[in-house]
Amino acid sequence: MSQSRRQKAGVGHTPLSAKEDIPWGGKQLIVGTGVYGKLPIMPAVEAEAKRRGIKLVAVPTEQACQLLGSVQGGEAFAVLHVTC
Numbered sequence: 672m673s674q675s676r677r678q679k680a681g682v683g684h685t686p687l688s689a690k691e692d693i694p695w696g697g698k699q700l701i702v703g704t705g706v707y708g709k710l711p712i713m714p715a716v717e718a719e720a721k722r723r724g725i726k727l728v729a730v731p732t733e734q735a736c737q738l739l740g741s742v743q744g745g746e747a748f749a750v751l752h753v754t755c
Contacts, residue, residue, distance in 0.1 A: 687750060689715035694748035700725050701739060703732030703751035710752040 687693075687702060687710060694700070700720055704710040708731040720727040728738065732751050739749055 684709055684711055686711035686713050687716055687752075688713045689719050691750075693719075693750060695719070695723055695725065696748050697746045698726060699742065699747035700727050701735045701747050701749040702727065702729040703735030703749065703753070704729055705732055705752040705755050707731070707755070709755070 693716065702710070702712060704712075710729075712727075712729055717727055728735075730738065732753060735749060735751060739747060
């Protein structure tokens with residue numbers, strides 16, 4: 672069971688955890704938080720982004736896709752929640 676799934680009971684949705692396989696790189700990490708923006712992001716993800724000097728942008732997935740279309744290749748990586 673993933674680290675995120677273990678946290679689900681506490682927040683009502685499986686959150687994005689720093690234990691997941693996050694594509695750290697570039698200048699930004701864009702997180703698509705689902706259609707309704709309900710994907711929680713654990714504080715450890717925010718802390719790790721800050722430690723790495725990466726700007727964390729968390730927005731609904733449709734907006735995240737638009738942002739990805741506006742950045743140069745390799746400048747941003749993304750985690751997209753697409754199931755709800």
